[in-house]
Amino acid sequence: MPFIEESDLLELHKDIDKAQIINERLLDQIKIKNKELKRSKVQRNVLAVITGLFLVGTFGITTYTAGLSTSNSLENRNNLLVSIDSLEAHKARIDNLRKQNEELSLVKEFYLAKSFLDKETIYSVQxxxxxxxNVTLASEALTNTLFVKTNPFYSYSLGNFETLQEAQKFRKQLVNLGFNDAFVASYKDGKRLQIEDPY
Structure with missing residues (x-):
């Protein structure tokens, strides 16, 4: 075996001690770094969990709020649609009532005119x-139509004229249209008075 001098051995021990001290320091630094890494890893994980929870919570709140606003929006839209529908229904009803009012005023005017005509002598072309x-021949569109019972017949006359000349002129137009048997008659109180001169 080789021989080592004591001074070399002491130097070697010093070097070993220094190396051991350096190793212990390095191990301490590694332990500190490991603790720091563990701490930062734990902090990172905690931060990640907190961030995840925050994002999930934010997403949940946003979804819930959007759901409420959507349902509120849908309710508002439905209410608005119901309001628009009911508004349209009211408008349609008002238009219908106006139309009925116009029809009633026409009927009223017709009956007022008819009651006036019943009191006056009028001329019409039978x-x-x-x-x-045969009431089906009487048209509702022809408001100037007379339907009179002259025993034993039912007669249909067109036009209500104040003067005999107007009735004669209308009779001539009807004859030109093909009503060759048309004649002028005078009426009062809904009854025929007499057959008038056609010319």
Whole structure:
């Protein structure tokens, strides 16, 4: 075996001690770094969990709020649609009532005119007479139509004229249209008075 001098051995021990001290310091530094890494890893994990929880909470709140606003928005839209529908229904009803009012005022005017005409002598052009009561021939559109029972016939006359000349002129137009048997008659109180001169 080789021989080592004591001074070399002491130097070697010193070097070993120094190396051991350096190793212990390095181990202490590694332990400190490991603790720091563990701490930063734990902090990172805690921060990640907190961030995740915050994001999930924010997403949940946003979704819940959006759901409420959507449901409120849908309710508002439904209420608005109901309001618009009911508004349209009211408008349609008002239009319908206006139309009925116009029709009633026309009917009222017709009956006022008819009651006036019943009291006055009027002239009309008789176009047809039937044995049977054939009311289907009387048109609702022809407001100046007279339907009078002259025993034993039912007669249909067109036009309500104040003067005999107006009725004669209208009779001439009807004859030109093909009503060759048309004649002028005078009426009062809804009854025929007499057959007038056609010319």
């Amino acid at each position: 176009v047809k007479s039937f044995v049977d009561n």
